[in-house]
Amino acid sequence: MFARHLPPSAGLPRVFVVDEASARELPEAIERVNAGDDADAVVGRASPEGLARWFAQLRPGGRLILAHPAPAEELLKALTDAGFIHCLVEPQPDGLTLYRGERPPLGDSVARLESLITHHVSRATPFIFLLITQSPNKPAWKVAPDEVIEWRAATIVDPATSAPSLLAFTSLVKAVAFMQPAVLAGFITGVNKVGKFPRAMAQAWPLPFHLNPDFEAVRAWRAGPSFGVDPRTAVTGDE
Helix, strand or coil, X not given: CCHHHCCCCCCCCEEEECCHHHHCCCCCCCEECCXXXXXXXXXXXXXXXXXXXXXXHEEXXXXXXXXXXXXXXXXXXXXXXXXXXXXXXXXXXXXXEEEEEECCCCCCHHHHHHHHHHHHHCCCCCEEEEEEEEECCCCHHHCCCCCCCEEEECEEEECCCCEEEEEEECCHHHHHHHHHHHHHCCCCCCCCXXXXXXXXXXXXXXCCEEECCCHHHHCCCEECCCXXXXXXXXXXXXX
């Protein structure tokens, strides 16, 4: 449950393990550290009460990976309230919910992303990026050859027309910069990936685009119905 969520590391990841039962699930190729030592990851079965302590123990960019029998919404709120970003909650078959988040890098993560936006927008791009909810939510290597994957793209309702339009972006950076505050504010839910599509393909979609929206400018609007897109039309393999 925990091993696949360990962060990438140039050397052995430095891991603080909350409980010994969880330690037995981890690979041998880690360096265990003590409470209070800087850690690349904090791992274990634990309730959210210790989030502030573990936040302080993680290095900037470090990852918290915990499991607890509580509703996903409750654990997600606890993570975001404690200051974690890139949060993920994932119910497990044994009744636990895995909840994961990262301590922000030095400097505000959204601000750092927004500092890159001008650079990306100034370049013409042949691609459109959409905020996607994939069902079932699993990595490509776990998808069976005959398994049907459904993609639904997030939309927004323009109050001037009362009609939905796609939340569309000209770069991955702009998509993530919008998605982070939108998810934290509860404006969009369920998004688990960003899809990349050729601009020519996107022009055939029946919905209009709301291109590169600023979240603060649209947060008073409402989310629209999701729009089905064919994952086979997405660009893959060049991330």
